[in-house]
Amino acid sequence: MKNGLKKWRLLPLFTALAFILSGCGEPFLSALQPAGEVAQMQYDLMLLSTIIMVVVIIVVMIIYVISIVKFRRAKVGENTIPKQVEGSHKLEIIWTVVPIILVLILAVPTVAATFILADQTEMEAVDEEGNRTALVVDVRANLYWWEFNYPDLGIVTAQDLVVPTDQNVYFNVIASDVKHSFWIPAVGGKIDTNVENMNTFYLHFDGEKAQEADNLFYGKCAELCGPSHALMDFKVQTLSPEDFDNWVTAMQEAEAEPEPQNDLAARGEEVFGEQGCIGCHAVSPAQGAGISQGPNLATLGERSRVAGILDYKGDEEQHEAYIKEWIRDADRLKPGNTMGGYNEDDLSDEDLDALTEYLMGLKVYSE
């Protein structure tokens, strides 16, 4: 009875594991549910190598089982010496040629895909007027936030990357402090963002697959970069080409100095200046690419999360609460980030209320 119980002790562990692994299948996050041409190619290569590995394991296991069954001592007797095959030409040839064939089956598609994915010629293509035809986004990774600059459109955002579906989007990636890595598991990557040189690649966001993911993919930093590395998330909002054009227009027409929506927000804007927030944060989508020390806050009121991690799930009260929590306690929420927190001595509760009112009103395209 006791032994029987012991056996079952592992059951909760396996149940828990099954639950955890079932989380790997989310369409907005899973490299196993490719949502674009680049991810599909990477997935196909993974599948190919997995199939080859499984075939090898099965063949080896079969030979292994046959030999231990066939050559059991009980069966062949104490003093039998099996046939000696050392130096056998036939065997040597088999175990040299078979792996070479397997490596070739793996290498040809891998090298082909590498060249296709490295092709950046479309990025430089221009129309009759000399304007670039492809969409280019400059990505800058910082401890622990992301900046997205659309150089040809004059737009800067942070934390939320906005892209159109069903066309190639070209990325120039760089880091301002230490090495990070840009990865959108469901759509492709990852590619290192280095401090000293710029890397370039492209991604393709499939419109139908994007809808299955509610038009919101998750991006991650994939290179251990510091204590809050695991919190260095960003969101990717996908829009149909028409919606994307509307977004671009709204961002381009946004005020350089957003008008506070009421008196409380107007006081908040003053606090924003008094406290020096403005030294690190731009509040207009046209400002700050590559130079600002903190994320551009122009669209803060309509971002899906605060600081890339606090998900308010569309609940405005929670949204406000998270903004306050972040300003008071940034240090605890993301250890090691350069903003730090503002306690009651630095910033009174009234000023915090005003500041939050002002920040909640920073919206560009959802109004």
Ligand code: HEC
């Ligand atoms: C020294 C520069 C610096 C100062 C000063 C500063 N911040 Fe920040 N702030 C940052 C950085 C860096 C981040 C991103 C941290 C992260 O996500 O790792 C950030 C993030 C934020 C965020 C979350 C942004 C988002 O995209 O969700 C808000 C809101 C914010 N700051 C508000 C403020 C306010 C209000 C003040 C003034 C009271 C302020 N900050 C002062 C550097 C600064």
Ligand SMILES: [Cu+2]
């Ligand atoms: Cu990082």
